[in-house]
Amino acid sequence: MNALAARWAGEIRGNGNSVFSAAGVWPLLAFLADGAEGTAREELAGALGVPAGQAAGAARELLAGMDSMRGLDSALGVWTRRTLELREAWEAGLPAGAHGALTGDAEADGAALDAWAAKRTGGLVERMPVAVTDRTELVLASALALRTRWLRPFQEGVLESLHWPEGNVLSLWRVSAAVDRIGVADTPHGHVTELKVLGDNALDVHLLLGEEHMTPSQVLGAGVDLLARRHPVVPGPRLPLGEVGPGLSVERRRSATPQPPTLQVTTPAFRVTAHHDLLERHELFGLTTARDTLHGHFPGISGTLPLAIGSGGQSAVARFGATGFEAGVVTAFAAVGCGVPRTRWLVTTLRARFDRPFGFLALHRHSRLVLAAGWVADPERLPEDAEDAEDAERF
Numbered sequence: 001m002n003a004l005a006a007r008w009a010g011e012i013r014g015n016g017n018s019v020f021s022a023a024g025v026w027p028l029l030a031f032l033a034d035g036a037e038g039t040a041r042e043e044l045a046g047a048l049g050v051p052a053g054q055a056a057g058a059a060r061e062l063l064a065g066m067d068s069m070r071g072l073d074s075a076l077g078v079w080t081r082r083t084l085e086l087r088e089a090w091e092a093g094l095p096a097g098a099h100g101a102l103t104g105d106a107e108a109d110g111a112a113l114d115a116w117a118a119k120r121t122g123g124l125v126e127r128m129p130v131a132v133t134d135r136t137e138l139v140l141a142s143a144l145a146l147r148t149r150w151l152r153p154f155q156e157g158v159l160e161s162l163h164w165p166e167g168n169v170l171s172l173w174r175v176s177a178a179v180d181r182i183g184v185a186d187t188p189h190g191h192v193t194e195l196k197v198l199g200d201n202a203l204d205v206h207l208l209l210g211e212e213h214m215t216p217s218q219v220l221g222a223g224v225d226l227l228a229r230r231h232p233v234v235p236g237p238r239l240p241l242g243e244v245g246p247g248l249s250v251e252r253r254r255s256a257t258p259q260p261p262t263l264q265v266t267t268p269a270f271r272v273t274a275h276h277d278l279l280e281r282h283e284l285f286g287l288t289t290a291r292d293t294l295h296g297h298f299p300g301i302s303g304t305l306p307l308a309i310g311s312g313g314q315s316a317v318a319r320f321g322a323t324g325f326e327a328g329v330v331t332a333f334a335a336v337g338c339g340v341p342r343t344r345w346l347v348t349t350l351r352a353r354f355d356r357p358f359g360f361l362a363l364h365r366h367s368r369l370v371l372a373a374g375w376v377a378d379p380e381r382l383p384e385d386a387e388d389a390e391d392a393e394r395f
Contacts, residue, residue, distance in 0.1 A: 009220035017272040019316040019374030030059035035300030040289040047286030056093040071201035073145040121145040129313030148199025149324035161355035170269040179236035184245030189218040193245040208359040216375040227368040267354035268379030278312035
């Protein structure tokens with residue numbers, strides 16, 4: 001499934017915001033492959049990366065695994081017209097209670113499917129990404145909702161960036177001793193700085209900043225490859241002094257007291273949304289032949305009516321904020337010393353700034369399963385009242 005995510009990342013065009021989920025598409029393709037025949041079956045198996053005969057079992061295993069992940073809610077549903085009879089073997093492979101009915105009233109059916117989408121995602125996605133028409137015989141859908149809170153929250157401020165010169169970008173900032181959460185990867189397209197932001201339920205987000213010449217697809221593809229350990233990474237504790245990677249520097253200063261190395265991170269908050277027409281990328285998803293409405297391709301789903309794929313879509317949204325992936329008070333004392341202080345110790349500080357477009361992966365920490373991925377070109381802005389506040393902290 002991560003391989004599908006990497007290929008999808010390679011299809012990204014342009015430099016705007018984007019978010020997508022291979023985890024939302026993969027089980028649907030698997031159940032389609034289970035009921036397909038001929039070339040459509042072969043193409044779907046190729047997109048899945050598993051034989052069609054094993055696809056439904058793999059999808060059930062995947063859904064069960066995601067169901068056990070804390071912070072992740074997943075659901076699968078299939079709706080059919082009453083005149084369409086599903087094959088017993090195919091229907092038996094679906095999750096319990098997944099089968100619903102289409103009434104034939106397109107407006108009422110559309111409203112019911114929208115309500116399902118909103119309920120299953122906790123209101124994050126309000127509409128089903130495909131429309132119900134008088135020709136619709138079957139709808140197969142999945143829903144994912146993931147929420148995590150950071151083990152260590154960020155402080156908020158205003159991000160000063162040459163790339164976003166408006167000066168009203170909502171900044172997130174924090175300092176920690178966990179210098180091993182950052183590293184620099186050497187990839188075929190250039191260096192990538194990877195920051196791991198850990199959630200309290202093993203759902204993490206990896207922020208990815210590539211060299212300025214790298215495209216979104218190259219940066220996100222590198223991020224997926226890093227999960228499979230395909231590229232060498234120098235972790236924070238082993239980085240040399242100086243500008244060591246995109247947006248990352250290591251410096252050393254003298255201190256009167258011994259201190260552990262620290263990691264200072266500045267990144268914008270973001271909220272990104274996207275809608276994808278999956279049939280525009282039919283080759284990526286193995287749906288080239290399945291689109292042909294002159295022939296039926298899924299006799300394993302129903303023997304009463306030939307079926308082809310008429311539409312496919314995905315709507316996605318992602319939010320990254322101070323407390324999770326959904327003040328600040330500064331206190332200082334000015335002290336005067338008696339004499340010249342002795343600066344015996346060297347203190348190492350790693351400074352990471354995500355102050356230009358970057359990518360992200362939301363994943364399950366233990367399985368390394370990518371649940372959502374995206375690109376941040378236009379981050380979240382401060383409300384006007386906060387922007388105009390004279391005491392806004394700047395980072």
